[in-house]
Amino acid sequence: MTRLSRENFLITGFFCILFGASMSVAGLGPMAMTVGLFGVVFFVVGMSLGRRTGLSPEAVAQWQPDGGALPDAGRFMFRVDVTLDEPVRTSVLCGACGHVEVLNGPRPSRFTCPACGTKLWDEEE
Numbered sequence: 001m002t003r004l005s006r007e008n009f010l011i012t013g014f015f016c017i018l019f020g021a022s023m024s025v026a027g028l029g030p031m032a033m034t035v036g037l038f039g040v041v042f043f044v045v046g047m048s049l050g051r052r053t054g055l056s057p058e059a060v061a062q063w064q065p066d067g068g069a070l071p072d073a074g075r076f077m078f079r080v081d082v083t084l085d086e087p088v089r090t091s092v093l094c095g096a097c098g099h100v101e102v103l104n105g106p107r108p109s110r111f112t113c114p115a116c117g118t119k120l121w122d123e124e125e
């Protein structure tokens with residue numbers, strides 16, 4: 001089943017119960033009972049499905065961007081990703097050559113691409 005199956009069953013069940021109650025007030029007994037019972041079934045199925053989580057913590061810790069050159073925007077481009085949780089890792093994608101460098105710790109104050117020698121930033125300038 002897809003990722004949103006649980007939420008879809010719960011929403012469908014809620015609305016079927018709501019419409020069944022509305023039809024019951026309107027005097028449509030057999031139709032109201034059918035829609036209401038299906039709503040209860042959908043709601044119970046939705047509650048019984050387990051909540052699916054995204055990536056495991058190990059997969060998140062090992063993530064890094066795909067290598068590849070970035071489009072030229074009049075000057076060299078780069079991309080920096082820093083993890084928020086421990087262990088703090090920084091990945092730098094050089095747009096000129098497409099090299100990905102992974103560093104332990106936060107974003108450094110200056111960085112030069114080790115593959116092509118392009119100076120990507122220097123915060124002292």
